[in-house]
Amino acid sequence: MGMPLDERLGLDLKRVEQELMAAKHAAVKVAGLTVPQYAVLYALAGNPGMSGAALARACLVTPQAMTGVLKNLEDRGLVERARHPWHRNVLETRITEEGRAALEKADARASAIERRVFEEFSAEERDLLRALLARFAKAVQAEAAEQ
Amino acid sequence: MGMPLDERLGLDLKRVEQELMAAKHAAVKVAGLTVPQYAVLYALAGNPGMSGAALARACLVTPQAMTGVLKNLEDRGLVERARHPWHRNVLETRITEEGRAALEKADARASAIERRVFEEFSAEERDLLRALLARFAKAVQAEAAEQ
DNA sequence: CGCAACTTATCAAGACCTTGATGATTGTCA
């Protein structure tokens, strides 16, 4: 069968990503949030009134997936949604006071993880890692485009 | 709020992982498989008779998640399950002929992606990337352990 | 022997993601 497992760099990548997601999940859980919910609140804190479609693009998911996340956040009163005055088809979403409190509680821990990772590397190493990851993605895209 | 977005190495990691998953998803889809299903069939091809719990560990998911994946594979006749002769509580899982056919079809494309990534880097670069990712994971674990 | 600890398997509930399909609204252009 295809490639030997220990040559598949994708496995190394996946393991680290899973480790990161597990840690973030545990971190934001104390604020009663999931990782996608945290990402939405983070985006809304910086850009009040974003549409669901815009949030979907910012969080790298489909609009359908965003609908579900926003529904959960709205049910729990962490965000509010209202029709855009001009574009009646657009629902403007805003973070509530309660949502901001949850976000800050979650961000304290989630940021600590990113900061720890950031400090693990020197500036040169960070650039190097980013460059290698970019080439990784480029290779994936190149192969996907051919298939 | 916590860390600036462009300093969060986790985002670079996530983007590449998403790119890889999307490409793999599309690759194995032509064989009618999902990525987790492909991972299970791949493991079973090399280790006939694995238990669901062992598959869960091999695929880095919970046993509960594996139950669902195996149910779908069994419903479609791609794997067969039978009680272990001694350990009556264990269900031995084996890949069927049909399952092997789907696996080979999927693996041709999935392996091509991994091979393309492999060939993108020199041996030194691969070791470097692996080492950086390992340090990334170590930093995440260190912070998670403290929280 | 008998009970505790571990492993295995699974159900249930909740959340998320995807593709596909459906409305509603807005802007453009013939």
Added chain:
DNA sequence: TGACAATCATCAAGGTCTTGATAAGTTGCG
């Protein structure tokens, strides 16, 4: 003005993942 394309929101179906809880078989030790 009317047709059309683009955008936004959402329902539905299928699959995956999580935690929590339950049940059953195996193992080991007092």
